[in-house]
Amino acid sequence: MNLRVANRINAVAVSAYKLMGSVFLGLILLALLSFLAVQGFFLLSRSWVTPTVVSPTDPQILNLNAQLAAQTSARDHVAAERRAVEDRIHDARRIVTAERSFQRRFQVALSGEREAKGRAAHRLSSLRQEYKRANEEILQSNRAFAGLSRERTDALVGARLMAQEEKLTVNHHLAQLAQSNLTLAHTTVDLETRMDALRREIAGLAAVQGGLGQEGAPDGMTSDVLLLERNYTHSMLEQARAEATVKSLFVDLEALDAATERYEALIDTLRASPYLRAFEKNLTVAFVPYDNVANAAVGTPLFACALKVFWCHEVGVVGSLLEGEVTLKHPIRQHMLRGVMVEVKLNDTTTAREDLLHLGRPPLLF
Structure with a gap:
């Protein structure tokens, strides 16, 4: 009697162990497949953008404002x-x-x-x-x-x-x-x-x-x-x-004019920065890698997904392109990407906190 109970308990334990192993293996396979799917998506997809929230305390904005103030002060000193x-x-x-x-x-x-x-x-x-x-x-x-x-x-x-x-x-x-x-x-x-x-x-x-x-x-x-x-x-x-x-001062004047032109060009370059333009105009922007620019035409719909690529819904459209190159870290990888900023018109401002938005249509059609 006792032996029969012990055998039954052992059978249940082995079945539970096998079930748990199968579940864990399934979860691991699911995670692996999800990882491979995400990696494959970013490897093959050319229709994603990364929303960027531009705030006054953003390091890029602080750095650009500091540089702009320094160059403007230097230009004003040269003008004086x-x-x-x-x-x-x-x-x-x-x-x-x-x-x-x-x-x-x-x-x-x-x-x-x-x-x-x-x-x-x-x-x-x-x-x-x-x-x-x-x-x-x-x-x-x-x-x-x-x-x-x-x-x-x-x-x-x-x-x-x-x-x-x-x-x-x-x-x-x-x-x-x-x-x-x-x-x-x-x-x-x-x-x-x-x-x-x-x-x-x-x-x-x-x-x-x-x-x-x-x-x-x-x-x-x-x-x-x-x-x-x-x-x-x-x-x-x-x-x-x-x-x-007078002759000597005219030489000095030419040198000062050349310095003013250099400062003006540098100031124009700083002011043309997409970050600074977005901050000054209070725009909502998104980063678009160069490989994806062709799909980011004005009016292109934007979709946000619950798990990066699943359960997506439309959240807005693409606006005008901001001139100037920017660099941003890849959403899932550690390397830096080169690209441009585009203005985005979102239905809900909270969408700007998303890590990823998709261009044109949901990546998996749902």
Whole structure:
């Protein structure tokens, strides 16, 4: 009796063990078949996309925003430097214009001064000739009058017809005539001195006018005219320095323009990133590998499945393609895929959390 019960229990245990082994084997086979089916699906299928939720805290968005801010700041700094260089160019050009105007006015003033001094010298020369003739006449008249007065006075004194006091008066008049002759001589010397000074000034102005900006000291140069030439030379040096500064600043300006263009191109590239465009426009997007792009036309239906490929239902349609390449990890494998982003229009926003959506139709037709 006991043996029969034991045999029965053993038979039940063996049957249960076989049943459990069969169940586990079936489950393993089912899992293996599911794994192979999924792997085969992704190996052969060209009609799947991966929804992507773009949020402000997404590492891609944070990195792109940081890069965009840095490049924008650098571009603005270059733009500020460019404005400063432009201001310096305008300032240097104003200096060049002012110095050129000064040099033209200096030439005009120098020519006018020379002409004025020439006219003064001519008038002084004419006055000197008239004064010389009048001086000679006055001197001859004074000498004749003085000689005649002395002879007449001596004769009257000798004849006791003139008192001593009258003789002294006559001698005093003769002394005044002599003083007048000395005054005439002094005036003659002053005229000669002024004529000589005018000639030297005219010669100096002519020498400077003909040799402005040239090396060497021309004949006839005076200290006053030399100081004038120094002002002119200083103006020419300032003009040359300003012109050299303008040329150098234009080179800097070209370099800054080139740097601005590079920053603008980089900023445009960052702004064209599909992630950033999707974030800025508040779009729902999906990643499409390059192999699947041909099946992701605008308006293509999208399906979500309960077990990746089973029990599927339509959840939306494909929208417009976003330019620019992106990379994303494969849904079931560890390698990275290259592809593009497309806008998707979903019936339910929770569908964006799905790992996988199918293009066109369910993968297994149900």
